[in-house]
Amino acid sequence: ANIIQNSPPVDSGGGNKPDAAIHAFMARRNEKYKKWVASETLEHRTARLAREAHASKGAAPGKKGARVFVWEEEDDFLIRQPLNRTFAADRWDEFTPAQRHYDSWQNEWDLCTALSPEDNAGDDEDDDDADHGYILRPEPESPALPDIRASLSQGDDPFLDMEDIPYSRFGFTVPGAPAQYQERLRPDFSARSVGDEEWPGLQRPKYAHLPALLAYLSQAQSLENVPRELLDLRQDEADISAQVWSVSVQRKVLNGEALYIIQPCSPDDDPDLHILLSSAATTLEIVRSGWGSSSIQEIVFHLFKRGIEFRLCLRGPLCPQPRPPYFQTGLGVRPSGYKPTSLDYLAYESRRDEFLRSSRGRAARFAGGIVGRLASEGTDDELAARGPSGEIFDNGVRFWDGQSQAAYWDDALTPEEIHLICGVYVVNTGIYSKVC
Structure with a gap:
């Protein structure tokens, strides 16, 4: 068989180039x-x-x-x-x-x-008329729900240390002398800002002025609008100002959006791999925490743990933006009034996991939020952290500043693939274009 040139397109989950033997x-x-x-x-x-x-x-x-x-x-x-x-x-x-x-x-x-x-291997006559297409068949039995508490060892802690958040994410420093501030964020807003509405740390004297810093940060037009003693970025003697960073950080407008481009300074890292982030707070958290001193994968694993959306991109040639891949099947259409069954859930799990194990399934792990959490059980974090798949120039996403001769490339999820991961299916309601 001719396997070298002019081959027809390969299935999008195959990870192969059309002309490759x-x-x-x-x-x-x-x-x-x-x-x-x-x-x-x-x-x-x-x-x-x-x-x-x-x-x-x-x-x-x-x-x-x-x-x-x-x-x-x-x-x-x-x-x-x-x-x-x-x-x-x-x-x-x-x-x-x-x-x-x-x-x-x-x-x-x-x-x-x-x-x-x-x-x-011998001929199998029964296979002559078999349909070997790729279809969905749910497994016959539903797996038992995991016992999360039982699966954790005594030393495991599934939560982040909240004591690290005020400094690493917001740069909060305790004033060296008694102070009063006109601005203070409401206690409930302060708790939400640090990520735990029940965190008791806000009641301790050490964090008495944290609501003030959060209030100033929420409305400041420049760093000068924030009291110097509350924010490390305004202090020349602070670690973030005095120490050598373990990563290099650039801010660029790519695809019309301001993004932070992060790369470890270590010479052992792949020079073409870069992390792209839209969050300034997360970028500063990476710098303050010293992540990336060993490898770019260290940063990736910390961001995975926090459920933060980001990109792990390959800097490559300026090729045309490829078209999104054609998504063949989702979870199907249900009639009006349909009641889901356990079989529907099995079908969803089977179809979702099949996609997550594909070469492009890694993109779901970087989506953050609920998509990233759902993907955590079906993807290999270590493999995902190695970089984009070989399909990025065929159906990935390109981040470009509009003038450079190079661009940043990553795998990308289509809206239909996000719906698949989240278990969305269409229900006929009699109302045009309504989706449940």
Whole structure:
């Protein structure tokens, strides 16, 4: 089969370039993985090697196992397409062990006869008329809800240390002498600003003037409008002014939006990877906390933990902005008055997790908020923190200042994909364009 040129488009979840042979595809990935090994954490390496050991048994993946892709000939070209668990199990024995390749970094299998053309797994007459398309089949049983408290060890704390927030996020410093301020934010607004409406710290003398700082910050036109003794940015002797930062920070207008571009100063980091943020407070929190001294991944993991929206972009060539990928199916349409069942929830979980395990599914982890939280169980944080997928120039998003010869590129979610992650489906109501 011709697998080199003029091939038809590859499925958007495949992660392959249309003109690539399977051997070239795997060679490119192996080169990328060689660079990743140097910064791989012990925890991730242990988990990855455990996956390799399990995969060496040669069994078809279970319902929570690795993703499966099949390479099939279509009009003299090899096309890489995903299979759901049911079809993967049905077709597993069509391929010999040498024709199955496991990738422990992506936790996925590739099934392709071209890996070992001389092998013959035998013909299965029952498969002649089978439909091997990618469809949704919910699992037969609903998994039990996890016991969050039982899953936490004694040393685990799922919450942030609130004592760090006033300084790291807002730059609050305690005045060295008694002071009175005209401006004060209401107690309930102050509690919401620090992220915990029940935080008792606001009642302690140490934070008596924090509501004053928050009030000044909310209406200040410049730093000079904030009392010097309350804000570290106004103090030459403060750490943020006196110490060398572990990251470089630029502010640029990209795609019409003011964004902060962050990159660690360490020479060991990939010079093309950059974090893009719209929040000045989060940018200063990164600087004050010293994140990024070891790697850019350190910053990524802290932002994941906080559920903050951000981008991990690759600085690359100035190519045209690609079109959004075509999203084939969501969760479907329900008739008016429809009552969801447990089967609907199983179907949602299956379809959502299948997308989150795709190469572009990593983008959901960077969305922050509810989307980022929902994605946390279905994505590999360490893999996501390595950088964008290989599809960014085909269906990603470009951030450009309108004049440079380079741009920042990242994976992007379509509105339909966000709806899928959040479990949104259309219900007929009799009212035009109303969506539930």
